[in-house]
Amino acid sequence: MDPACSCELCELRGLFFESLKKEYADLICSGKVEKAFKQGETIIKEGTHIKDFVYLKSGLVKLYRRDDNGREQIISIAKPFDYVSLLSVFSTDRYNYSVTALEDSVTCNLNMDDIRTIIKQNGNLALNLLQKMSVLADTLILDSLEIRKKHLRGRVAFLLLRFANEIYFSNEFELPLSRKEMAEYVGMTTENVIRSLSEFRKDGILKIYGKTIQIVNMETLRSISEFG
Amino acid sequence: MDPACSCELCELRGLFFESLKKEYADLICSGKVEKAFKQGETIIKEGTHIKDFVYLKSGLVKLYRRDDNGREQIISIAKPFDYVSLLSVFSTDRYNYSVTALEDSVTCNLNMDDIRTIIKQNGNLALNLLQKMSVLADTLILDSLEIRKKHLRGRVAFLLLRFANEIYFSNEFELPLSRKEMAEYVGMTTENVIRSLSEFRKDGILKIYGKTIQIVNMETLRSISEFG
DNA sequence: ATAACGATATGATAATTATCATGGCATGAT
DNA sequence: ATCATGCCATGATAATTATCATATCGTTAT
Incomplete structure (x- = not known):
């Protein structure tokens, strides 16, 4: 060899x-x-x-x-x-x-x-x-169907859960995507990604420091992803 | 053998x-x-x-x-x-x-x-x-992205073109899907599939006899599918 | 024949989402 | 330094889409 x-x-x-x-x-x-x-x-x-x-x-x-x-x-x-x-x-x-x-x-x-x-x-x-x-x-196909059937907030929640649970294995992580890229991933506008994130923050589900996200309430986020 | x-x-x-x-x-x-x-x-x-x-x-x-x-x-x-x-x-x-x-x-x-x-x-x-x-x-993946970026009328047009040009090879064919199934395919409601079809009929793009569709104006349908 | 049902169809309205405008805040280029 | 640029952010408004109500038609079951 x-x-x-x-x-x-x-x-x-x-x-x-x-x-x-x-x-x-x-x-x-x-x-x-x-x-x-x-x-x-x-x-x-x-x-x-x-x-x-x-x-x-x-x-x-x-x-x-x-x-x-x-x-x-x-x-x-x-x-x-x-x-x-x-x-x-x-x-x-x-x-x-x-x-x-x-x-x-x-x-x-x-x-x-x-x-x-x-x-x-x-x-x-x-x-x-x-x-x-x-x-x-x-x-890929199942994810695509999954995302398609969700409302905007659910899509953003889905993405955050994906990063937390399947990529970074932590409740706190730095988003590898810009808001614009998140939008391009789940098929919505940048503004609405930002709005969803802001709402999650106001509802105490997330803490946001720029690109760093800390998921405070994983359960709520999960139920939003599933449907909320 | x-x-x-x-x-x-x-x-x-x-x-x-x-x-x-x-x-x-x-x-x-x-x-x-x-x-x-x-x-x-x-x-x-x-x-x-x-x-x-x-x-x-x-x-x-x-x-x-x-x-x-x-x-x-x-x-x-x-x-x-x-x-x-x-x-x-x-x-x-x-x-x-x-x-x-x-x-x-x-x-x-x-x-x-x-x-x-x-x-x-x-x-x-x-x-x-x-x-x-x-x-x-x-x-499958490219189709899914393609459908996702279209508005409702474009999705219905896309579907009709698919049947005409890739399955039945004819401008006139019998839809193998119900309106409900068409909706399930392209991710919209049954009512809006029906509305889109009705609009195409009113605009002289299609003739509709129940499940039988005749595409009268292929070019317009194509431009609606691409974006219109 | 009549009743029950599901598919088709249309309109009115509500909900969701996109677009447009604006501003702040970084970062890098000149 | 300051200028431009690209994010991030928020509000107002317009466009799109879903939901609800209702009606017709055809088919099937009784």
Whole structure:
């Protein structure tokens, strides 16, 4: 094995390498490129030719599209272990969304041709990928339906709960999104995101210090998210 | 080859069998079950254990979820060649949506364990499935974003165009959905679907005879869908 | 035949949400 | 320093959409 290849130590290796024989793992590993991105930097640009299979080692990124009027629509927030390029990567040769870093992030890029070659010879990897892609697609679709059926306050509550419980695992966190981006995520206007946050603050559900949010009353927030 | 197995003649065989060696194709083929459903019948019920890999030979079906308030949300309309169970099938052991027939339909059900076994030994099939799943997921997500950014009239126009141009390939067709179901698909109320249709009729864009729709002015409908 | 029901349809009104205007407060550029 | 710019914030108003009430029509059950 290539001694310069540290994939065996990578905290993500299980996702990929658990299903691969050593020789294949080495091929992937030696072909990989790690890239670091600062907050705000573009990782993938919509319309770009797909060459790499990208996953996120650390940080936080947003996937989004720009519509005809130049407005952005955020598709999802991806955290480490998520396969950033997974959706488009097998369906087309160009990305149909962009990805930018919400926090300083590190990606690991694997060569797409290598991946294809290995899949053809390795059924376990294929099943593994099918499963991950299936989970991802399911999640995105269910989230989308979930958000759609809520009122504005419920959408903002939903987002805050997501950050608290599934990303930062804390009642207090710094929002990685601007108010505008939150609006782009849940399909409402910036003003109404701000208004909802202000109302939550006035009702004693949150404390807000700029981008830092402290959830004071998790239960109420939860019931607003479910319907209130 | 099993002489009773007519998969070689199936119009769908290309989707599956083009990537399989004969021996595997025979295994799949002899394990398949074809099922016929009348309009309105349930094909898959949310929460049910997944045993089969289902695809649609003929007809038209809706995929939908029931939310906590008992309301239905339609995820998509699937037409022949679509892999009805594709989304959940690799991610979980239970369906998280239901499928019912909008028209008389025939499905072909393959044994999921067989599929898994064969994928492990057949990389081309795996890549083929990955690609199809990727396309499907992409489409669902982009459609969802597309619908979300439109006003109500635009959503109804979008739906009508979809039926005319991608399903029935005609300016005149019989709606496979009730007004209520159209509303559940695009996230609006039944009354407003009806109102939009009535307005299109008054404006001379459509002729409506119950469930039969004739699109008189395709261009106007298209511009309403895009934004108007 | 008649009653009951669900789908279609329309209007009036209420609720929700977007848009527009304005101002404060940071931050970075000149 | 001050200027411009991009968030954040709030209020007033307009637009959009949902809800409620009511009626018709067709179908099915009795």
